[in-house]
Amino acid sequence: MHTVYGNSISGNCWKPAFMLRQRGLPFRWVEVDILAGASRTPEFLAMNPNGRVPLLQLPDGRRLAESNAMLLHLGEGTAWLPADAYERAKVYEWLFFEQYTHEPAVATVRFWVAYLKKHEEWREKIAETMVKGYAALGVMERQLGRTPYLVGAAPTLADIALYAYTHVAHEGGYRLDDYPALRAWLARFAELPGFVAMPCKGP
Amino acid sequence: MHTVYGNSISGNCWKPAFMLRQRGLPFRWVEVDILAGASRTPEFLAMNPNGRVPLLQLPDGRRLAESNAMLLHLGEGTAWLPADAYERAKVYEWLFFEQYTHEPAVATVRFWVAYLKKHEEWREKIAETMVKGYAALGVMERQLGRTPYLVGAAPTLADIALYAYTHVAHEGGYRLDDYPALRAWLARFAELPGFVAMPCKGP
Known part of the structure; x- marks a missing residue:
């Protein structure tokens, strides 16, 4: 059986739990208190x-980190990871975009505001980081105005990775009013078969 | 023919150029002046x-970003991307480690110091970021003390990705004296057949 060492408030930890459920693989969840x-x-x-x-x-x-x-490991051989070389490459592109550009702005502000309660104390740093976060959301909005999912007509690992923190961005204070395609995509993703919201601890 | 839009001082841009040469694929390099x-x-x-x-x-x-x-796209089907599922997953792991943990500390300090010339002005921010950079180098050192390359006995895409900014870390002020396995790996990598140093503009 797989084991996920994770924290229930973490979108990154929701990812493997979501994928294991999609695969129908039972798993053990070990809660790790990162704040402690x-x-x-x-x-x-x-x-x-x-x-x-x-x-x-x-x-x-x-064991495997990241x-x-x-x-990618759990998605191999499923419809979440396209066989077509270019579509597959675009999945990779969005996964690296998520970790380099999106997560450090969108997830980080949520963590500062909702968990560390630094809304007042770090006001300036939060405002600066939100500029980057909105830019990242803008890159998604542009694509989602053209295709229902990030890599085309069908959902892929790219959508799982970006859904993780986009759907809780409001907890950090992000407003999605100007991102209609992105909001429609969030709703579309949550209606997929087997969808499980955060936290996603068990099988 | 492939085209790489890149900047010659960027380790990230060296990566696709290196891989295209490894594949024997001619390419056009278009210099993009990011500072301007x-x-x-x-x-x-x-x-x-x-x-x-x-x-x-x-x-x-x-087109493809990231x-x-x-x-991953150019390495598919080559020895740089193992067929074994777990080794392949470990390559993925190092690639995300590189973009999330290593590059934002190691490459960023190099950029601030060597190109923006902020060595004095941003002294405190640089010192804070270097703590994270040394921690990332420590993760590599631990692995390279056990295996010649990051994922085992043979070089993979993980080594290309991590070589990119590790071999110019000193330009940001990083000292590798306490990282003997990492220094040996840098030397080993530079002796691989077809190795091309930065900048790597053309075929």
């Missing part, structure tokens, strides 16, 4: 030297 | 709405 430093203990660092969740343990005991690496 | 805002013009944004280099144009005219997506 549980991902930086010697025991956890022995499992993931980078000290982050999620961490996926495969049935044979081998949420989008988990999506 | 050339990746944010309406013309460039029409090609890549995210306003970043590198941008890869395929022979059929379709340097590590290019590595």
Whole structure:
């Protein structure tokens, strides 16, 4: 059985749980209290030297870090990862866009505001970061005004990865009024068969 | 023929150029002056709405952003991307580690110091970011003390992605004295057949 070491408030941790459910694979969820430093203990660092969740343990005991690496690993051979070389490359493109451009702005502001309660104290830093977050959402809006999902007519791993923090962006104070295609996509994604909202702890 | 829109000082742009040469594919290099805002013009944004280099144009005219997506696309079917499912997943893991944890610290400090010349002005921000950069290098050191390359005995796309900015980390002020396995890996990588250093503009 797979094991996910994760934190229930984390969109990154929701990704492998969502994909394991899509695959019909039962899994064990081990809650890691990141706010209390549980991902930086010697025991956890022995499992993931980078000290982050999620961490996926495969049935044979081998481990894998990085949420989008988990999506690619678990998505191989499913309709979530297209066989066509260019569509597949576009999935990769969105996955790296998510981790480099989107998550550091959209997820980070949510974490600061909703969990660290730094809304007042870090007002300036939050405002600066939200400019980047809105730009990232704008890149998505542009694509979603053209295709129902990020890589075309059908949902892919790209949509899972971007849904993770986009659907809770409002918890950080982001307003999506000017992003109609993105809002329609959020609603469309949530109606997919087997959809499971956050938190997504168990099978 | 492929076209790479890139900037010669960018490790991210070196990645697709390196891989195209490994594949023996001729390509055209279009220099984009990012310091002058050339990746944010309406013309460039029409090609890549995210306003970043590198941008890869395929022979059929379709385009692909994100340097590590290019590595995966160009590396498919070569020894740089293992067929074994777990080794392949570990390549993915390192590619996301590179973009999320390594590049924002190692490449960013190099850019601030060597190109923006902010060594004095941003001293505090640089020191804070270097703590994260050394931690990322530490994750690599730990693995490279165990295996010659990041995913095992043979080089993979993971090594290309991490080589890009690690081998110029010193330009930002990083010292690798305490990272002997990493230094040995840098030397090992540079001796691979077909190795081409930065800048890597042409075929």
